[in-house]
Amino acid sequence: MIVNSSSLLLKEIAEKTSQAARKLGGLSTDDRNQAIEAIAQALETASADIIKANELDCELAEKEGISKPLYNRLKLGETKLKATIKGVRDVVNLADPLGHISIHRELDEGLILKRVSCPLGVLGIIFEARPEALIQITSLAIKSGNAVILKGGKEAINSCQTLVKIIREALKNTKVDPDTVQLLTTREEIRNLLVLDEYIDLIIPRGSNEFVRFIQQNTNIPVLGHADGICHLYIDKQADLETATSITVDSKTQYPAACNAIETLLIHQDIAAEFLPKIAEALNSHQVKLKGDKLTQNYLNIEAATEEDWKTEYSDLILSIKVVDSLEVAINHINTYGSKHTDAIVTEDRNSAETFMNQVDAAGVYHNCSTRFADGFRYGFGAEVGISTQKMPPRGPVGLEGLVTYKYQVTGKGHIAATYSGDNAKAFTHKDV
Numbered sequence: 001m002i003v004n005s006s007s008l009l010l011k012e013i014a015e016k017t018s019q020a021a022r023k024l025g026g027l028s029t030d031d032r033n034q035a036i037e038a039i040a041q042a043l044e045t046a047s048a049d050i051i052k053a054n055e056l057d058c059e060l061a062e063k064e065g066i067s068k069p070l071y072n073r074l075k076l077g078e079t080k081l082k083a084t085i086k087g088v089r090d091v092v093n094l095a096d097p098l099g100h101i102s103i104h105r106e107l108d109e110g111l112i113l114k115r116v117s118c119p120l121g122v123l124g125i126i127f128e129a130r131p132e133a134l135i136q137i138t139s140l141a142i143k144s145g146n147a148v149i150l151k152g153g154k155e156a157i158n159s160c161q162t163l164v165k166i167i168r169e170a171l172k173n174t175k176v177d178p179d180t181v182q183l184l185t186t187r188e189e190i191r192n193l194l195v196l197d198e199y200i201d202l203i204i205p206r207g208s209n210e211f212v213r214f215i216q217q218n219t220n221i222p223v224l225g226h227a228d229g230i231c232h233l234y235i236d237k238q239a240d241l242e243t244a245t246s247i248t249v250d251s252k253t254q255y256p257a258a259c260n261a262i263e264t265l266l267i268h269q270d271i272a273a274e275f276l277p278k279i280a281e282a283l284n285s286h287q288v289k290l291k292g293d294k295l296t297q298n299y300l301n302i303e304a305a306t307e308e309d310w311k312t313e314y315s316d317l318i319l320s321i322k323v324v325d326s327l328e329v330a331i332n333h334i335n336t337y338g339s340k341h342t343d344a345i346v347t348e349d350r351n352s353a354e355t356f357m358n359q360v361d362a363a364g365v366y367h368n369c370s371t372r373f374a375d376g377f378r379y380g381f382g383a384e385v386g387i388s389t390q391k392m393p394p395r396g397p398v399g400l401e402g403l404v405t406y407k408y409q410v411t412g413k414g415h416i417a418a419t420y421s422g423d424n425a426k427a428f429t430h431k432d433v
Contacts, residue, residue, distance in 0.1 A: 007192040013182055014149065014199035018122050020179040021147035025119040027175055029096040035174040036139050040088040042170035043135065046162075047081060053162040054131060061155045069315035072257040073129035074155055083377075084132040088139040090382035097144050097400040103408075104433040108426070110413040112433070117404045119145030121201040124193050125385075126151045126215060128207030131159035136376075136383035137204070138167060138181055143382075144403040149200065151184040151193060153207070161185070194219035202403075204386050209313060224398060226389035228339035229259030230313050231371045234330040234356065236347035237268040241275055243368060244346040245282050250370040251344070253286040257315045259387060260342050260364075260374035264310060265321045266330045269295065272323045276300055288317045295323035310337040327352050331359050338362060340389040342374040363389050363396035 024032070043050065054076040061074055076084075103115035123146050127133045134150055141148045152160035164183040171178040184193065194203070194215070203223045205215040212227040233251050235244045251262040267275055276299040280290060291305040300321075309320040310333070324330045334343050342364035345356040357365040364374045374397060376384020381399025388395050394402030419426050 010184070010189060010192045011196065011199075014122065014193075014196045016179050017147045017149055017182050018199045020177040021119065021121050021145070023177055024142065024147060024180050025098070025121075025145040027145070029098075031175040032096075032142055032145070033092045035142055035171055035176040036088060036092050038170045038174050039135075039139060039142075039167050040085050040092075042166050043081075043085050043088070043163075046166045047078070050081060050159070050162055050166070051076065051078060053158040054156075057131075057156050057158045064155075066155060069257040070129050070155065072255075074131070074159075076131050076159060080132060084135050084383075087136055087377050087383040090377070091139045091143050091400075094143065094382050094400060097404045102406065106431045106433055107410070107428050108415065108420075109429065111415045112411050114409045114411075115406050116409055117406050120403055120405055121146060122199055123148045123385075123403070124151070124196075124200045124203045124221065125149070126190060126193070126203065126205045126207075128153040128211055129156050130206060131156050131163060133206050134160055134163050135167075137385045140383055140385055140400055140403060142176060142180065144400050146201075146403055147180040147182075149182045149184065149193065151190055154187065157185060190215075191218065194221065197221045206386050224388050224390075224394070224402065225386050226259065226339065226341055228313050228389075229261070229315075229341045229387075230264070230311070230337060230339040231260055231262045231341050231374075232264045232266060232334045232338055232343045233262045233371065234266040234324075234327075234334070234343070234345045235268060235271065235275060236327065236330075236345055236349060236352050237270040238349035238352060239268075239271065239275075239346040240348055241271065241278060244275065245279055247344070247346055247368070247370050248279055249282050249286065251372055252283065252288060252319050253317065254370070254372050256317050258372065259313075259315075260371050261315070262344075262371055263312065263314050263318075263320065264333075264337070265319055266333060267296075267321065267323050268327075268330075269323050269325045272296075272299060276321075276323075283319065286317065288319050290319055290321060292321040293323060296321045313339070327355060331356060335359075335361050341387065342366065342371045344369065344371050363387065 344366035376397035
């Protein structure tokens with residue numbers, strides 16, 4: 001259903017979605033996989049309509065002066081759409097996350113405990129731009145037995161309405177209730193959605209840091225996500241400079257609007273004189289604007305980086321550079337200014353790499369590779385619902401495993417607790433089956 005609702009109607013929608021989620025959680029693996037494949041086929045068939053709707057969104061957004069990073073997230077061209085549909089099919093091939101028994105234990109003869117994975121229930125997905133996120137999250141939700149209430153940004157309204165219409169029509173020919181997927185269309189509905197903790201089990205926001213912080217601060221529903229993507233790349237004194245150049249350029253320019261693109265480059269002082277001119281030339285060829293601390297400015301004629309720059313997620317072709325005198329200083333800088341998303345080191349020194357990866361506090365720590373690999377699809381999750389920078393799991397790119405919880409099932413034969421208490425208490429066997 002695509003709705004423009006009052007708070008009362010939204011509550012009714014949430015209740016209906018919750019009921020659909022309970023049915024979905026009881027379907028077989030094959031039933032859920034067939035529904036996901038039906039969605040993939042429907043999206044392929046309607047690709048031209050999807051791209052047309054997205055082009056309209058992009059055209060209107062440009063007229064309203066949308067920022068370049070947000071426009072890049074909004075645009076859903078043929079290549080990105082094909083990759084997203086491939087991600088949907090990859091979800092079909094993933095192992096079913098439901099019904100997994102992580103504990104199977106005899107408490108006593110005839111009294112058996114199981115801890116079994118099960119769906120969360122209803123996911124509230126709130127996102128700016130990124131229409132492909134709607135597709136990714138819906139496929140992962142269905143696979144994991146969860147229903148979704150989606151709220152896209154106004155800039156993507158035509159894309160989202162077209163996608164949800166296609167998805168719901170596809171589900172009509174499967175055992176998955178179309179009410180499993182709902183779309184909200186107005187800004188007012190966000191606040192109404194955030195108070196429905198009786199029906200919604202998890203909120204997943206995807207967008208700017210200001211947007212995510214607003215969600216986190218205005219709901220009692222658990223929130224999975226990250227507010228900032230301030231990622232770093234440290235070039236160690238033992239780095240291979242050709243490798244360092246390639247990784248730096250990719251980490252910054254391959255998709256600068258992504259949350260896993262680097263915003264700060266740290267360079268050891270021992271290689272600064274040789275590496276800075278080399279990397280500046282490479283980045284300039286990609287139209288990257290450079291800012292630097294005082295030591296960097298000794299080698300490059302660029303704008304000064306301020307304290308605020310170390311705290312900024314540019315999401316654009318802008319990069320701040322700092323020269324450091326040790327691995328320890330680089331790690332301290334990252335742990336001070338980073339957002340615990342993804343940080344990387346380039347070095348041929350295995351001990352330095354190990355120290356970096358052990359001491360940097362981030363969901364992703366990389367050695368000799370681009371930060372752009374921080375992605376659920378690239379991790380083999382099929383897709384992702386988002387990236388979490390919180391300490392408690394799930395952390396990093398979140399796929400199916402982040403959308404399930406578990407319940408304890410205990411089966412007995414008339415057992416009562418009184419048997420195991422008091423002066424003549426019977427002992428538990430506690431044997432793993």
